Amino acid sequence: MTNEPIQASNNAVQAFSKSFETKHTQDYASDTIKDDDLQKLAGRVTCGSKEMDFEYLQKNPDAKKFSWIMGDDGLSLFLKQSNIQALRSIGLEDRWIRKKLENGELFRLGVFYRSDTCIPTSWDEVFSLIDTYYPKSISIKIRQHADVLKRMNFDEIEARARSSYLRG
Structure with a gap:
């Protein structure tokens, strides 16, 4: 070799x-x-x-x-x-x-x-996928938080998710 x-x-x-x-x-x-x-x-x-x-x-x-x-x-x-x-x-x-x-x-x-179905992971692409593949009611709920999510880093998102999960 x-x-x-x-x-x-x-x-x-x-x-x-x-x-x-x-x-x-x-x-x-x-x-x-x-x-x-x-x-x-x-x-x-x-x-x-x-x-x-x-x-x-x-x-x-x-x-x-x-x-x-x-x-x-x-x-x-x-x-x-x-x-x-x-x-x-x-x-x-x-x-x-x-x-x-x-x-x-x-x-x-x-x-x-890679193919055309391999979409880069960006917030805009994630929201686009949600709009396409989930009911409009879910898309609307998630889109309400779009601006805040885009400004947060992963650790902040994870901490907030854990906190809200623990609160039920």
Whole structure:
């Protein structure tokens, strides 16, 4: 095995997989996959204990309308960081990860080509999805908070959600 970049122009997924598999070996080179090829990809971490848990981007596609995915910026973290660091970087907490592993669950990173249905995660796009896929009554309730949500960072949103959840 050499440290030469994989010629991936016609198979970026294979190039990413090869880079991911060798990231902690002496044969790994950080430029194994070209930036142009990485930018063609998206990915999602899934968790499960049975093969069927990994057939879709989430375990219960009937209950959840959307799957949040990462672009090349998130995928590059999985090539540069340890797996646990990469999981932390996408918001998973050690306690939750440990619980899943203790329950016999595994984590898998699904990598696929971007498409027109892969919508960037921005507040405007989230609100657009809600407008499209949820009843108007729900959209109206959520849109009332749009300006406030756009000004808050994730920690503020999470703290407010936990606080209101605990109050019932």
